[in-house]
Amino acid sequence: MSDLVAFDKQGSIGVITVNNPPVNALSQGVRQGLLDALARGAADPGVGAMVIIGGGRTFIAGADIREFGKPPQPPDLHSVLAGIEGSSKPVVAAIHGTALGGGLEVCLACHYRVAVAAGQVGLPEVKLGLLPGAGGTQRLPRVAGVEAALKMIVSGDPVRAPRAKEMGIVDEVVGDDLRAGAVAFAERLVAERRPLRKISVLDDKVAAARANPGVFDAFRKSIEREARGYLAPFKCIEAVQAAVTLPFAEGLKKERALFQECMASPQSKGQIHAFFAEREATKIPDVPPGTPAMKIERAVVIGAGTMGGGIAMNFANAGIPVTVVEVAQDVLDRGLGVVRKNYAATVEKGRLSQADMDKRMGLITGSLDRGVVREADIVIEAVFEEMAVKKEVFAALDKIAKSGAVLASNTSTLDIDEIARATSRPQSVIGTHFFSPANVMRLLELVRGAKTAKETIATSAELARRIGKVWVLAGNCDGFIGNRMLAPYLREAEFLVEEGATPQQVDKVIYDFGFAMGPFAMQDLAGLDVGWRIRKGKAATRRKDLRYSHVGDRLCEQGRFGQKTSAGWYRYDAGSRAPKPDPEVEALIAACAKEGGVERRQVGDEEILKRCLWALVNEGARILEEGIALRASDIDVTYLYGYGFPRYRGGPMFYADQVGLKQVLADVAGFHTRHGEPWAPAPLLERLAKEGKGFRDAGAR
Numbered sequence: 001m002s003d004l005v006a007f008d009k010q011g012s013i014g015v016i017t018v019n020n021p022p023v024n025a026l027s028q029g030v031r032q033g034l035l036d037a038l039a040r041g042a043a044d045p046g047v048g049a050m051v052i053i054g055g056g057r058t059f060i061a062g063a064d065i066r067e068f069g070k071p072p073q074p075p076d077l078h079s080v081l082a083g084i085e086g087s088s089k090p091v092v093a094a095i096h097g098t099a100l101g102g103g104l105e106v107c108l109a110c111h112y113r114v115a116v117a118a119g120q121v122g123l124p125e126v127k128l129g130l131l132p133g134a135g136g137t138q139r140l141p142r143v144a145g146v147e148a149a150l151k152m153i154v155s156g157d158p159v160r161a162p163r164a165k166e167m168g169i170v171d172e173v174v175g176d177d178l179r180a181g182a183v184a185f186a187e188r189l190v191a192e193r194r195p196l197r198k199i200s201v202l203d204d205k206v207a208a209a210r211a212n213p214g215v216f217d218a219f220r221k222s223i224e225r226e227a228r229g230y231l232a233p234f235k236c237i238e239a240v241q242a243a244v245t246l247p248f249a250e251g252l253k254k255e256r257a258l259f260q261e262c263m264a265s266p267q268s269k270g271q272i273h274a275f276f277a278e279r280e281a282t283k284i285p286d287v288p289p290g291t292p293a294m295k296i297e298r299a300v301v302i303g304a305g306t307m308g309g310g311i312a313m314n315f316a317n318a319g320i321p322v323t324v325v326e327v328a329q330d331v332l333d334r335g336l337g338v339v340r341k342n343y344a345a346t347v348e349k350g351r352l353s354q355a356d357m358d359k360r361m362g363l364i365t366g367s368l369d370r371g372v373v374r375e376a377d378i379v380i381e382a383v384f385e386e387m388a389v390k391k392e393v394f395a396a397l398d399k400i401a402k403s404g405a406v407l408a409s410n411t412s413t414l415d416i417d418e419i420a421r422a423t424s425r426p427q428s429v430i431g432t433h434f435f436s437p438a439n440v441m442r443l444l445e446l447v448r449g450a451k452t453a454k455e456t457i458a459t460s461a462e463l464a465r466r467i468g469k470v471w472v473l474a475g476n477c478d479g480f481i482g483n484r485m486l487a488p489y490l491r492e493a494e495f496l497v498e499e500g501a502t503p504q505q506v507d508k509v510i511y512d513f514g515f516a517m518g519p520f521a522m523q524d525l526a527g528l529d530v531g532w533r534i535r536k537g538k539a540a541t542r543r544k545d546l547r548y549s550h551v552g553d554r555l556c557e558q559g560r561f562g563q564k565t566s567a568g569w570y571r572y573d574a575g576s577r578a579p580k581p582d583p584e585v586e587a588l589i590a591a592c593a594k595e596g597g598v599e600r601r602q603v604g605d606e607e608i609l610k611r612c613l614w615a616l617v618n619e620g621a622r623i624l625e626e627g628i629a630l631r632a633s634d635i636d637v638t639y640l641y642g643y644g645f646p647r648y649r650g651g652p653m654f655y656a657d658q659v660g661l662k663q664v665l666a667d668v669a670g671f672h673t674r675h676g677e678p679w680a681p682a683p684l685l686e687r688l689a690k691e692g693k694g695f696r697d698a699g700a701r
């Protein structure tokens with residue numbers, strides 16, 4: 001027996017326990033161990049039935065993703081599942097934690113399934129650019145029905161045990177002592193001589209869909225918008241359709257072929273990279289697990305603007321009491337009013353109960369008295385993006401806040417060290433850069449100052465996890481990781497329209513690449529005045545010898561701040577968010593180009609894509625070599641969760657590696673020749689390209 005799978009007997013029940021921490025992934029050893037244990041139970045006359053259970057915190061959470069792309073090692077999962085379903089003695093799956101992917105497929109091959117109430121089951125393969133490849137698309141529709149199976153498989157979202165019971169996936173929800181409940185259930189099966197219930201032979205639930213083939217086209221239509229550009233969701237539908245139109249064995253073959261198609265696609269590589277990248281980002285070499293972290297019991301947010309309100313909602317959503325501090329009652333009332341409206345909208349959509357809304361609003365209080373900071377474990381400043389204002393606030397907080405409290409700034413560009421110098425405790429100062437809308441966007445950029453203590457980082461990271469954020473640690477520089485890379489990306493977009501492209505042409509290229517929206521529509525959504533204020537703040541230090549586009553500034557001087565003024569790079573009809581090309585803007589662009597001596601020409605889509613993407617990547621390479629980002633994959637996580645970079649492309653640095661750095665360098669060098677200094681290739685890009693390596697080889701700093 002492998003040491004990853006144990007077999008013991010409890011009465012007449014053989015208990016098979018999988019022990020492959022941390023998540024009992026179905027590695028080769030586990031697969032072999034399962035087969036060996038099944039054989040042992042089958043051969044033992046004293047065993048009437050068997051139970052498969054997970055050791056540790058969870059049932060099997062899927063195939064071992066780290067084995068993907070490597071030569072397959074026998075036994076394969078199909079033969080393990082055939083061994084389970086083909087057992088002459090009943091096999092019961094006992095579920096706690098998460099039975100996911102191949103883990104749920106193991107359950108579905110069992111004759112019966114029991115679970116504790118907190119248990120969850122799901123088929124999340126689509127989130128890895130794959131589909132359930134071991135019978136999940138053939139067995140789930142047979143036990144839960146086609147529509148329920150489509151929802152579960154195409155969304156990849158898990159369902160809790162009580163719901164899974166309603167759906168027919170789980171046969172019984174047992175008490176907290178899972179092993180006892182499962183063994184008792186198995187003993188009842190033996191005593192009552194219950195049949196070996198094989199899901200693969202069930203047909204009644206798929207028969208219904210056979211009479212209504214339109215269900216698949218309707219489902220395809222329903223996901224067109226959110227699954228735009230993705231391959232796997234549509235392959236999932238095809239596979240479930242095979243469960244309806246083909247006999248089980250044929251359906252399995254079809255599933256296999258579709259699975260291999262997804263596995264071979266660049267998309268699954270991008271999405272698997274993203275899976276590991278977001279977990280890797282939490283590993284800070286000099287802030288190891290176990291670094292003392294304070295538990296945040298109470299928070300204060302300074303500023304009730306759009307960001308302040310959104311930040312406060314994160315705390316309330318996590319059950320942490322938070323006070324929002326403002327300077328004037330009307331400003332405070334307006335800010336809390338927006339928070340209430342946001343919650344009401346979520347209740348309206350049925351995604352939050354009124355009771356939950358009331359509970360969360362109950363955790364948010366407002367105050368005009370900075371004295372409330374005294375009680376706070378963390379204070380997040382979200383005031384005007386101006387250094388003098390920030391320093392005044394931090395100097396005041398320094399006098400009030402208790403010792404050990406975390407003093408955080410939501411600045412999106414300003415120097416954290418300069419802010420920290422306004423206090424006597426720079427070790428407690430950190431950047432917590434939320435993305436708008438702060439209660440929705442999952443990314444949190446934690447910015448480490450020169451004196452930020454490890455405990456402050458550990459405390460902020462733990463908080464990020466509690467409020468459901470994906471966090472990345474960035475070093476302190478102008479714009480940190482995300483916005484620093486965004487600047488050259490937006491620069492190139494503006495230069496391209498000066499040279500002859502149109503805003504809608506550039507946006508279409510970026511949208512078709514997979515971004516949620518292009519640079520111009522994005523700026524109109526965020527508000528052009530935000531960037532304008534920052535550019536004005538830097539005007540004095542801007543290098544006059546480098547090309548600069550004045551179009552954005554001119555638009556702002558005309559009060560065109562984007563959607564909020566119904567005019568920006570586009571114009572917007574009243575009440576509409578649909579961007580409309582505006583001849584006035586095209587005229588302004590042409591005028592600025594003429595003023596700047598920029599020759600206008602036909603600009604091709606490929607040039608647009610490369611100049612925008614490689615501007616990101618080249619700056620990303622600088623950020624990596626300066627140590628502002630610890631890993632290239634941290635940059636990818638930042639762009640996937642903060643800037644709408646398409647997940648199936650893995651992120652800008654991963655995408656560049658897929659294209660090949662030799663090609664990227666050649667393009668960048670070409671732009672350098674034509675467009676000058678801003679395009680000087682980053683030394684790291686040059687070195688890795690010459691060594692035939694990728695950013696993945698740049699290693700953690």
Ligand code: T1G
Pocket residue numbers: 022023025061062063064065066077098100101102103105124125128130131132133134136276279280
């Ligand atoms: N394979 C390998 N490693 C895995 C893994 C897996 N399936 N799941 C997690 N890990 C690692 C993870 O990288 C991390 O490592 C550690 O375990 C803890 O994870 C045939 C083809 C289960 C909900 O997609 O969703 O089955 O960083 O930090 O927050 O049809 O992990 O510590 O070195 O995420 O408590 C389908 C993926 C696979 C589930 C736990 N299964 N995992 O979350 O811990 S494809 C999945 C998760 C498949 C079959 C197909 C989550 C979790 P490290 P963690 P967590």
